[in-house]
Each structure stands twice: as structure tokens, then as C-alpha cells.
Amino acid sequence: MNKFKTIIVALLVISCASDDRETIIINNTNLLSEDLENRSIELNSVIACAASDSQNSNVVEIYFYSEEGASNFKLYETNSVTVDSGNFSNYRFVDLETSPFFNGFLDRFIRSSASEQWIIVTYELDGEIKISQPIRTKNVSQPTTYSNNVAINQDITTMPIFNWDINSDVDNAIFFQVMSTLDNGVLSGTYTLENQFQYYNTSNVVLNITEQIPPALTSGIPYKFTVMDVSSDNWVNAIFTLDFIAE
CATH class of the missing domain: 2.60.40 (Immunoglobulin-like)
Incomplete structure (x- = not known):
């Protein structure tokens, strides 16, 4: 890549x-x-x-x-x-x-x-x-939190919209999203300043590290969405992961 x-x-x-x-x-x-x-x-x-x-x-x-x-x-x-x-x-x-x-x-x-x-x-x-x-590192004072608390909207077929909470506006600098298969085969990797991402809409993406044009999702197939809330000193505050079936 x-x-x-x-x-x-x-x-x-x-x-x-x-x-x-x-x-x-x-x-x-x-x-x-x-x-x-x-x-x-x-x-x-x-x-x-x-x-x-x-x-x-x-x-x-x-x-x-x-x-x-x-x-x-x-x-x-x-x-x-x-x-x-x-x-x-x-x-x-x-x-x-x-x-x-x-x-x-x-x-x-x-x-x-x-x-x-x-x-x-x-x-x-x-x-x-x-x-x-x-x-x-902040593993003592502020350990990374893990959650599956991600909202998903699949009104648009195979183009789900994801939203998640910001733990702290003070600590957050950027979000990194990865869409993948369940066995961690990466489909896309993107960065946003907003706590929202739509696959595959890059209108709010500030950096895109996707290798190629990502494939369209297939209805009925399970996928995994991962997002990291990262601070300005490069510590990951929170990790959100959601397994879902594309509609």
C-alpha cells in the first residue's frame, strides 16, 4: 500500500x-x-x-x-x-x-x-x-476505552452511515476509520475530524489511505467497522468496533 x-x-x-x-x-x-x-x-x-x-x-x-x-x-x-x-x-x-x-x-x-x-x-x-x-502513553492515567456503541443508518443500500460519541472535545484531535471484512481484510482507511463516516463517501475525509477504489459492500454479507478517537499526542482515547450485515 x-x-x-x-x-x-x-x-x-x-x-x-x-x-x-x-x-x-x-x-x-x-x-x-x-x-x-x-x-x-x-x-x-x-x-x-x-x-x-x-x-x-x-x-x-x-x-x-x-x-x-x-x-x-x-x-x-x-x-x-x-x-x-x-x-x-x-x-x-x-x-x-x-x-x-x-x-x-x-x-x-x-x-x-x-x-x-x-x-x-x-x-x-x-x-x-x-x-x-x-x-x-496514558495506560495508567487514561486507559483506552473499548465500545461497540456506534449508530448505523442503512437507508442507502450498501452505503451505511456511522455515528459515534466523542468522549472529550479537549482530548480528541482526529478520528481514524477502517472498514474491513470480519477477518480484518481492509476495504478502506480514512481520517475525519467529524464523528461521522459514510462508506464510501469522502466528502468529510481529511486523509485517505485506501489503496484502491474500495469495493461496494454486498447485501447480506457481514463486515466490521472500526473507529479510533486519537489525541494530539498520539494516544488512542477510545476504540469503537461494530460488526454489521450490509443491507
């Missing part, structure tokens, strides 16, 4: 199974600032966000887009949220493997922590290190 360098707050989140969780190894001597020395870098060029797991708020999932050809995915974190998030000397390397999410539509890291940190994701592409904006 085409990947975007434009930094926005975005997220797709589904709770992870316990088998996906790894033991975290933190290399205290390997700082982000040192890894960037004498390297060509591009700031704010990795779209990334994070959310707490639906069953265990001490588990945080970090989601990011990787451009085609990207490699050497890395995760860095600070000791606390009180440090300067813009100072790369405050970030230590966390040795974790990535895993595909939404059938590879996104990549993700999964980490366990009972505290909150700032997090940065990096990867390499064409000899350059791409760096995300800092992500402020």
Missing part, C-alpha cells in the same frame, strides 16, 4: 492475545541520540500512535505505517513522562520484534509497562532514518 509521510494522529487498535506479548529488553546504553549520530534523518516522517490493551491496561500496542522497502524497525522510550519529549537523549532502545496488524495494513510493537512514558518509532529507508512524533 502507499504509505504517507504526513504526520497525523491515527490508529487502529484491536486487543492483542497473550501469546503475542514479548519480554521487553531495554538496552540502557543504547540511546536514540547516539543511534542518530552522523546519520541522515527525517523528523516526523513515521505515522504512529498507541493504545492500551482492552483486557490489560499494562499492555500497550504501538501502531505505525511502514513505507515500502523500510527496514530495521525500532522502538525507543523514556523513563517517565516528566522528561523533555523532544530530547532524543532521553530515549532508550527497547528490543522488540514487530508484528503485522490488520493483515499487514499496519505494523505494531507490543510492550508491557505499569508506568507511562514517551515513545518514538524509527525505521530506515534509502539510507535515512525516519522518526515518528513522540507518543505519550
